[in-house]
Amino acid sequence: xxxxxxxxxxxxxxxxxxxxxxxxxxxxxxxxxxxxxxxxxxxxxxxxxxxxxxxxxxxxxxxxxxxxxxxxxxxxxxxxxxxxxxxxxxxxxxxxxxxxxxxxxxxxxxxxxxxxxxxxxxxxxxxxxxxxxxxxxxxxxxxxxxxxxxxxxxxxxxxxxxxxxxxxxxxxxxxxxxxxxxxxxxxxxxxxxxxxxxxxxxxxxxxxxxxxxxxxxxxxxxxxxxxxxxxxxxxxxxxxxxxxxxxxxxxxxxxxxxxxxxxxxxxxxxxxxxxxxxxxxxxxxxxxxxxxxxxxxxxxxxxxxxxxxxxxxxxxxxxxxxxxxxxxxxxxxxxxxxxxxxxxxxxxxxxxxxxxxxxxxxxxxxxxxxxxxxxxxxxxxxxxxxxxxxxxxxxxxxxxxxxxxxxxxxxxxxxxxxxxxxxxxxxxxxxxxxxxxxxxxxxxxxxxxxxxxxxxxxxxxxxxxxxxxxxxxxxxxxxxxxxxxxxxxxxxxxxxxxxxxxxxxxxxxxxxxxxxxxxxxxxxxxxxxxxxxxxxxxxxxxxxxxxxxxxxxxxxxxxxxxxxxxxxxxxxxxxxxxxxxxxxxxxxxxxxxxxxxxxxxxxxxxxxxxxxxxxxxxxxxxxxxxxxxxxxxxxxxxxxxxxxxxxxxxxxxxxxxxxxxxxxxxxxxxxxxxxxxxxxxxxxxxxxxxxxxxxxxxxxxxxxxxxxxxxxxxxxxxxxxxxxxxxxxxxxxxxxxxxxxxxxxxxxxxxxxxxxxxxxxxxxxxxxxxxxx
DNA sequence: CAGTGAGCGAGCTTCCGCTTGACTT
Numbered sequence: 001x002x003x004x005x006x007x008x009x010x011x012x013x014x015x016x017x018x019x020x021x022x023x024x025x026x027x028x029x030x031x032x033x034x035x036x037x038x039x040x041x042x043x044x045x046x047x048x049x050x051x052x053x054x055x056x057x058x059x060x061x062x063x064x065x066x067x068x069x070x071x072x073x074x075x076x077x078x079x080x081x082x083x084x085x086x087x088x089x090x091x092x093x094x095x096x097x098x099x100x101x102x103x104x105x106x107x108x109x110x111x112x113x114x115x116x117x118x119x120x121x122x123x124x125x126x127x128x129x130x131x132x133x134x135x136x137x138x139x140x141x142x143x144x145x146x147x148x149x150x151x152x153x154x155x156x157x158x159x160x161x162x163x164x165x166x167x168x169x170x171x172x173x174x175x176x177x178x179x180x181x182x183x184x185x186x187x188x189x190x191x192x193x194x195x196x197x198x199x200x201x202x203x204x205x206x207x208x209x210x211x212x213x214x215x216x217x218x219x220x221x222x223x224x225x226x227x228x229x230x231x232x233x234x235x236x237x238x239x240x241x242x243x244x245x246x247x248x249x250x251x252x253x254x255x256x257x258x259x260x261x262x263x264x265x266x267x268x269x270x271x272x273x274x275x276x277x278x279x280x281x282x283x284x285x286x287x288x289x290x291x292x293x294x295x296x297x298x299x300x301x302x303x304x305x306x307x308x309x310x311x312x313x314x315x316x317x318x319x320x321x322x323x324x325x326x327x328x329x330x331x332x333x334x335x336x337x338x339x340x341x342x343x344x345x346x347x348x349x350x351x352x353x354x355x356x357x358x359x360x361x362x363x364x365x366x367x368x369x370x371x372x373x374x375x376x377x378x379x380x381x382x383x384x385x386x387x388x389x390x391x392x393x394x395x396x397x398x399x400x401x402x403x404x405x406x407x408x409x410x411x412x413x414x415x416x417x418x419x420x421x422x423x424x425x426x427x428x429x430x431x432x433x434x435x436x437x438x439x440x441x442x443x444x445x446x447x448x449x450x451x452x453x454x455x456x457x458x459x460x461x462x463x464x465x466x467x468x469x470x471x472x473x474x475x476x477x478x479x480x481x482x483x484x485x486x487x488x489x490x491x492x493x494x495x496x497x498x499x500x501x502x503x504x505x506x507x508x509x510x511x512x513x514x515x516x517x518x519x520x521x522x523x524x525x526x527x528x529x530x531x532x533x534x535x536x537x538x539x540x541x542x543x544x545x546x547x548x549x550x551x552x553x554x555x556x557x558x559x560x561x562x563x564x565x566x567x568x569x570x571x572x573x574x575x576x577x578x579x580x581x582x583x584x585x586x587x588x589x590x591x592x593x594x595x596x597x598x599x600x601x602x603x604x605x606x607x608x609x610x611x612x613x614x615x616x617x618x619x620x621x622x623x624x625x626x627x628x629x630x631x632x633x634x635x636x637x638x639x640x641x642x643x644x645x646x647x648x649x650x651x652x653x654x655x656x657x658x659x660x661x662x663x664x665x666x667x668x669x670x671x672x673x674x675x676x677x678x679x680x681x682x683x684x685x686x687x688x689x690x691x692x693x694x695x696x697x698x699x700x701x702x703x704x705x706x707x708x709x710x711x712x713x714x715x716x717x718x719x720x721x722x723x724x725x726x727x728x729x730x731x732x733x734x735x736x737x738x739x740x741x742x743x744x745x746x747x748x749x750x751x752x753x754x755x756x757x758x759x760x761x762x763x764x765x766x767x768x769x770x771x772x773x
Numbered sequence: 774c775a776g777t778g779a780g781c782g783a784g785c786t787t788c789c790g791c792t793t794g795a796c797t798t
Contacts, residue, residue, distance in 0.1 A: 009791065009792065010791095010792065010793085011792085011793075012793095029792080029793095030791090030792080031791085031792045031793060031794095032790080032791030032792025032793080033790070033791045033792075034791095034792095036789095036790095036791095037788095039787095059793095059794090060792095063792095081791090082791085085790095086790060086791055087791080089790095089791090090791065090792095136790095139789080139790085140788095140789075140790085142788095142789095143788050143789045143790085144787095144788055144789080145788085146788065146789095147787055147788020147789075148787060148788060149787095149788095150787085150788085151786075151787035151788075152786085152787070154787085155785095155786070155787085160785080160786060161785080161786045161787080162786085162787080163786080163787045163788070164787080164788080165787080165788045165789070166788075166789075167788085167789065168788085168789090276793085280793090288791090288792095461789085461790095462789080462790060462791090463790095464789095464790055464791060464792080465789065465790055465791095468789090468790090469789090472788095606777090606778050607777080607778055608777065608778070611777095611778070613778080617778095617779090622779095623778085625777075625778050627777085627778090649776080661776090663775085663776075664775090665774090665775030665776075668775085670775065672775085672776075675776085677774095677775055677776090679775090726798095731798095738798075740798095
């Protein structure tokens with residue numbers, strides 16, 4: 001019997017396909033790419049027509065040996081990697097590395113994992129498309145050149161270990177520019193007027209309506225309310241208009257990330273981890289895709305489910321087409337494998353994500369919702385302005401029965417309910433009319449998911465890299481994801497009720513943020529520098545432009561080293577030019593003079609991050625330094641705020657003949673005594689005012705707590721072995737290394753020998769390979 | 774893992790896109 005070897009990219013896919021093909025076919029996977037450019041010397045021979053130097057990655061050595069073994073045994077090797085650029089390159093690398101025989105190698109592709117599709121693919125094999133492979137090589141080489149030439153410039157000019165690249169640097173730019181827009185933004189106030197009306201003809205109901213005008217000033221609002229006091233009200237006009245709503249298309253990677261973030265607050269990497277588990281369990285299709293397409297079999301299964309669950313009238317077959325820039329359509333949309341399973345077993349997040357995917361997929365094939373929008377105008381006899389009430393009634397729910405897409409708008413949504421029955425000309429009485437001062441909102445900060453959406457819109461990055469990119473810019477400390485409290489803001493409210501107008505001064509919290517991305521000072525300085533020196537790379541259209549050329553290469557109309565050469569020559573010149581300019585980029589700002597010494601006060605990025613400095617390094621007297629606090633930024637800190645920093649550390653006095661000092665560190669305010677740290681209590685202590693007496697109290701408290709922490713101490717020739725109580729239960733510590741105590745051991749009873757035994761048995765800490773997380 | 778910020782300098786950092794495990798304090 002003929003032995004066949006089929007190679008796909010993912011092991012989960014291999015498992016499924018093996019079932020379809022049966023005897024004579026071994027299906028295995030390459031686990032993605034098996035080779036990459038070497039790390040040293042760029043992995044590219046630039047002088048020699050950009051010849052790439054590929055190496056089997058260290059974590060792929062095992063896979064490659066295994067594949068070689070299997071290929072040797074096979075009569076025919078079927079390479080079934082994805083049909084896109086990267087997939088074609090994987091096919092070519094496999095062919096090269098496994099040294100396959102052209103006569104015995106066939107390249108096949110399929111778009112859905114069904115028996116029919118796979119059998120059909122096997123009947124229509126083709127050759128490896130070298131043009132498509134070349135387009136990938138161009139992509140790979142360009143990214144390496146950009147990344148490995150730009151990053152070292154940053155090491156010299158800003159700070160070591162920083163990074164830059166075609167994708168990540170644009171992501172940071174988007175955040176920095178949005179942040180600047182927000183800083184510049186001045187909220188504009190206006191008065192929004194809401195009227196609540198009684199309906200004499202039906203005593204129970206009330207009608208809420210908003211004025212079709214907002215007043216710029218308090219005086220205008222107040223004078224309008226005085227007019228209202230003297231006015232009569234009547235329904236002047238009622239209009240009803242039919243409307244419809246259509247469902248959103250099935251999920252792609254980026255839309256799944258957005259909805260999971262909006263509906264459940266998942267980070268993009270959380271969503272991907274959960275989706276990966278669902279995929280491996282065979283519950284959903286592949287989760288890294290930019291396609292909204294559903295296979296015919298899936299549409300059929302979904303149609304059956306809709307008909308039996310909701311009825312024929314709820315079914316509407318639609319064909320979705322992908323619009324995203326640079327989409328490569330190697331897969332289907334993300335959908336349940338079995339459309340007749342609305343729920344699954346699994347943990348809570350797996351269930352939630354699965355149900356979301358099921359609902360979205362089903363809804364995408366359901367009927368439009370039919371609505372009726374009603375608008376009622378109310379005339380005010382003493383004013384030209386009108387009140388407008390809007391209502392919405394669902395006449396046929398259609399897809400709304402299962403799924404409603406969320407939006408990023410945080411604006412409070414006025415629920416547009418059903419309006420009471422009224423007739424034109426009917427008189428109304430006001431119950432109360434309220435003018436509230438409202439403020440315009442600055443542009444929204446990005447969440448992880450909304451940044452992914454923006455990148456996708458620009459055609460930058462791929463489904464497999466969205467989550468890693470978001471992590472990289474956070475790991476480099478260009479960006480931080482955090483909550484920030486809002487500020488208290490005063491606003492005015494004028495209320496007309498019971499024939500009386502009253503004014504209230506009120507407060508609200510405005511501008512609080514939850515789980516948003518903020519650029520850091522480093523991110524801002526790096527972005528400004530890159531934008532100044534390498535505007536082309538940071539251009540939002542750069543990726544789209546090179547993608548066009550990659551397409552030309554893929555069609556065989558452009559030679560890839562030529563394309564790279566045209567890009568590289570001017571690019572490399574700009575690198576040299578940037579390195580010629582002496583000095584570092586520190587984002588230095590001169591804030592003014594220190595009133596005490598008359599010396600200049602500056603803020604800048606120092607070796608350890610953002611800092612303030614009084615005096616010059618060249619002065620006789622050494623400058624004073626202070627790190628900025630976490631909530632302070634180079635661009636916005638004022639002279640007063642910076643001077644405040646130098647009031648710390650404060651000398652509190654002596655305790656047990658040693659100095660006690662109060663200051664603020666990375667983990668917040670603390671007092672230091674005898675080179676030990678004692679945290680100040682949040683909301684109770686203030687480092688600017690705390691007294692010695694209180695500091696001693698804190699020191700004693702901590703000493704007491706530490707007593708309970710120590711179970712036992714032994715002194716050994718290797719150092720001090722301590723048995724301690726920790727967060728995760730008792731543990732042993734020696735020379736700053738911690739060791740776990742086996743369960744069911746009484747920590748108190750451990751002897752020195754027991755401890756040494758445990759230490760010896762603990763495997764040496766696997767020194768994490770480079771690329772710290 | 775909290776304080777620092779001078780200067781020297783070995784050796785290292787870094788990209789984007791395919792994939793899945795090992796990591797547990």
